[in-house]
Amino acid sequence: MFASGTRMLYVGPLVATKRHAHHAAQVVIAPPGLDLEDGADGRIHARAAVIPPRMRHGHGACPHAALLFLDGDDLASRALSRNAEPRCETWGRDTLEVKVPRNPTPEQARALIESILSAVDLHQPPRPRHPAARRMCAYLDGSNPGDLASLSHEAGLSPRQMRHAFARDIGLPMRAYLRWQRLRRAIAAVEEGASLSAAAISAGFADSAHLSRVFREQFGMTPTQGLSSVTWRTLD
Template identity: 80%
Template sequence: MSTPARLKGTLFVSGTRLLYVGPLVATRRHAHHAAQIVIAPGGLDIEDSVSGRIHVGGAVIPPHVPHGHGACAHAALLFLDGDERASRGLARDAEPRCEAWGRDALDVMVPRDPTPEMARALMASILSAVDLGPPPGPRHPAARRMCALLDGSGTDDVDLASLSREAGLSPRQMRHAFTRDVGLPMRAYLRWKRLRRAVAAVEAGASLSAAAASAGFADSAHLSRVFREQFGITPTQGLSSITWRTLD
């Protein structure tokens, strides 16, 4: 049995943004709480959840939209966390058909071995080349506070009843406001934040088992299952052979 291909490029970390530069491996269809902008000079196959497929040199994939892509020799992937205003703007007008994601007109050069300075410039070039549209309106104050609590707690032990009372909402209204403004139910949002913490732990040198425990997963198998759901590949494929660089 052959060993699954692994990502072997460089992952640049900058706050809520991740920029990967290097060869891509094929992924299964997946969805995550992040907008994804891809630049593939040699072209890349991208598919949606209804069997649509396109071959493009660039694409903007909104958050929460199921998608998959093929392998290619060299590309740049920019992930914008779903809490970013730019990502929220893309989510507002999300289109599930891959035909709407193509951006072949994007004129962005992708360096082979980017330095941190080149990576910052590449991020800026990608964002300036993409029409992100007008920024979205502000989230409900209760949804903003709940995001902060879930991000900081790492557990399900958030007093929803107390927060709802402070916001003048019932727990049901609170959940509805959160899902409407964030794009995910609270439990799915917490799962995404746990995954981000696990990735940060691996970046810091932790094993997958240690990263899973520190982020609140039951074990490494639980982490692997969630990672595959969110990114379409295993943590070993996605994290074990890349080079990490921090831009902040």
């Protein structure tokens, strides 16, 4: 797994996942082909696909593929959320011509990320976010966020206005966004060498079982399947 800020690139075999949804967009390049399903029993088989953020989906196993995760706060992910549809038949991109190397070096990984994003052709810019929503994201990214009243005061809005502006511009309620940020912190801790139990506690989960439940909801697999066998490298 190659990590760079709000982007993560995985190259290798994919395990089958149950239906799930998370705050990241995904671009998958699977030369042998991959079965994809949406949240309403739609199914396609594709060699390349773009799954917008927060869309319920699942996929089958594949012996070799590239999977680019773009966090929901990433500009590219926000652009992909414009006019996004929950039907998987709109996700297929078999015209994308991107080669997936085996065991890529960091230089090849950077080039692969650029090739994928160029092939996707993000011609529509993301919708602008309310300044208060941007300030709220920065505040929630902190290690010790306060209650809603203090968060709203920090953003300069009433609690009701803050909830509405945040959900509209970010795509998630504040509580769900905070859960996603905790999950990201747990993944980062594992990336740095922490055990799943230590990562769970450091990220604010009650215990490793709590982390496992949230991880399965968000990624359709267990943390052991998704993290323990992965070699992490940073591109920053």
